[in-house]
Amino acid sequence: MANKITPRAQDYSLWYNDLVKEAGLAEHSSVKGCMVIKPYGFAIWEKMQAELDHRFKETGHQNAYFPLFIPKSFLSKEAAHIEGFAKECAVVTHYRLKSDGKGGVIVDPDAKLEEELIVRPTSETIIWNTYKNWIQSYRDLPLLINQWANVVRWEMRTRLFLRTTEFLWQEGHTAHATSDEAVAETRQMLDIYADFAENFMAMPVVKGTKTANERFAGAIDTLCIEAMMQDGKALQAGTSHFLGQNFAKAFDVKFSDKSGNLEYVWATSWGVSTRLIGALIMAHSDDDGLVLPPSLAPIQVIIVPIYKQMEELQKISDAANVLMKELKAQGISVKYDDDDTKKPGWKFAESELKGIPLRIAIGPRDLENGTAEVVMRDTKSKQVVSFSELHKEVPKLLKQIQDGIYLKALKKREENTYYPNNWDEFSEIMKGEGGFAWAHWDGTAETELKIKELTKATIRCIPFDRKEEKGQCILTGKPSEGRVIFAKAY
RNA sequence: CGGGGCAUGGCGCAGUCCGGUAGCGCACCUGGUUUGGGACCAGGGGGCCGCAGGUUCGAAUCCUGCUGCCCCGACCA
The missing domain is CATH 3.30.930.10 (Bira Bifunctional Protein; Domain 2)
Known part of the structure; x- marks a missing residue:
């Protein structure tokens, strides 16, 4: 590819x-x-x-x-x-x-x-x-x-x-x-x-x-x-x-x-x-392109026909039209990509680049078996779904993607959230991959600026849900009432 | 505002050192074969080479000046 x-x-x-x-x-x-x-x-x-x-x-x-x-x-x-x-x-x-x-x-x-x-x-x-x-x-x-x-x-x-x-x-x-x-x-x-x-x-x-x-x-x-x-x-x-x-x-x-x-x-x-x-x-998003949450994806489902002769395309189009009607009735935005000038492989790559959450391919084999191949953009997982189940399965899979990418992002954040208690731990975090560092701060603008100068990290916020916790500022050692979030920022 | 890079068909680039008919890939058009992970063959169209001067018989290429954009840093959502 x-x-x-x-x-x-x-x-x-x-x-x-x-x-x-x-x-x-x-x-x-x-x-x-x-x-x-x-x-x-x-x-x-x-x-x-x-x-x-x-x-x-x-x-x-x-x-x-x-x-x-x-x-x-x-x-x-x-x-x-x-x-x-x-x-x-x-x-x-x-x-x-x-x-x-x-x-x-x-x-x-x-x-x-x-x-x-x-x-x-x-x-x-x-x-x-x-x-x-x-x-x-x-x-x-x-x-x-x-x-x-x-x-x-x-x-x-x-x-x-x-x-x-x-x-x-x-x-x-x-x-x-x-x-x-x-x-x-x-x-x-x-x-x-x-x-x-x-x-x-x-x-x-x-x-x-x-x-x-x-x-x-x-x-x-x-x-x-x-x-x-x-x-x-x-x-x-x-x-x-x-x-x-x-x-x-x-x-x-x-x-x-x-x-x-x-x-x-x-x-x-x-x-x-x-x-x-x-x-x-x-x-x-990943190295193959966008990954969009279904709730914001301009196109949620793309249907790609795979065919040799025009008669075959006609049969696939008939099936696709039925499916599209069922999906649209549920408020799902769907595109049927029957552009004859592009090959299926090209369409697959393109739909991944654009982050279309679900891709449904229908080919001769599927027509025979009454099935379609469904691929989820976020995990790239492929499954064969019976045609009669698709209209029920698609909304479920879209929900699964919406939840899945949220959880993945949450997990990523948790894995990159740290609670340093001294300057060495703190500066080590900021030297590496970065992430959120919940750390004690003495509450002064001077200290905040000094930390920014030393590490490029700024205080992103004083989180609402922080615990009351007595501690010492990671830079000055002065008393602090709770942790704030430091990170390098866009 | 500093440092770097780039400017050549729609897009991406080569050609610039060493001046001599402007080229490649993609895209586009025509015809055919193809189609389950970015198809192939044949033919075809398309370029004030960023702008302005200069050198030269001759400049995309050398010289001078200018302009624009991108990237990296300091300021910011």
Whole structure:
């Protein structure tokens, strides 16, 4: 089999790039740092969107859309926020081009904007500027809005899906009458992300709180879900922020409570991005191609006919059509690949590359025996199933794959999770394959930065479910109340 | 912002050192044989060699300048 994909063991990072390209998920555009998301990759994103959007609506959120451009002055209203984003903003300074007289165009110096516009790196400022007009009374609260949008962050170093200059995401922005309610919203949305990651992406995650160093610019508290990739590195898969009254104060958003007192509102924001596609790839895929969870696979089942004469193909097609009808009736997406210009072997390899969970081959032997060959993408296991059982067997096998890849990822994470008690143990872990190191930390930003400098590992989160446990910081030996998760991260 | 690499048919590359009719694989088109793990034969179409100058009888190749993208590091979701 001609493999176009670099094996993981040889070069993990090259494997990832090859996979994204060869599976047809995305490619580099001619714009530096920006990608073209191709139809197959976008189909996965659409499935993610559909599921998340459904969950947002179920919890009372509505979609809206805010401008791509943000007046420069808005960004500077919240001090921590501008501090965090200033270094990576694209700025629009002019609104017109003109001919350079040599067949090209130049920026027209006479068309300078009075106030420069920032291409949104996130939308808190424009949204809170708007919320000021939407919120007067406690009756206007809570305000629960989400938007699906693109944002731009001018990163120095980019990678397809994981970090691109422009990316797609959703950002929720909510306003509440009380702190407690906003805190509960922050946690609710994180739980939705975690549930989505585990049950749809089949990717186990740890829920926790970010340290001050890793916190969102302008937040009081940042919650996150962290997943472990196959190379042992951590990837932040979603964040949910409790913003306190920071943006309400910056944009003067007040409401009158029941007793007529004017109060600042309490805010949250939360988001996941196309980065999730990168996470999905690195969580499950192998050297032959993508491995997709059935719940996110654009095509869940592919049927490949094997035939010599056209009459044979006709008989197989008749059988395949019956099966397709039965599967589609159960909401299963199925493709019948009767393209005569490709051989079965080519189709097999291609379906593996694309991560199609189940492949059903029907040939002359099967017609005779009333069977089909069913192959599971994750384990490559083959079995012969009687034709009359297929419509019952397929959903079972899809479920089995969904559960199987989750458990495999969980096992991988457990095997690469350590509990070092001193610096030697800790640094040894970070020198090797990596993984999650649950370790004691003295709680200071200085220590965290020092550890990062020494090992490149950062604190991914302070996990919600950690035990109360007295210990000593692995670097300074100072007292600690519980372990935090260190890892090298994407 | 440093370090490296690349730019030649749709894609991947050779050719550049040593200047002399632009080539290979894949893909594509036509016909035939094939089809249970990336088929084969025959024929065919397609290229401002990244851009701009220069040297030369002659430049993909030598010289000068520019541009773009990718990879590796420091910042970040």
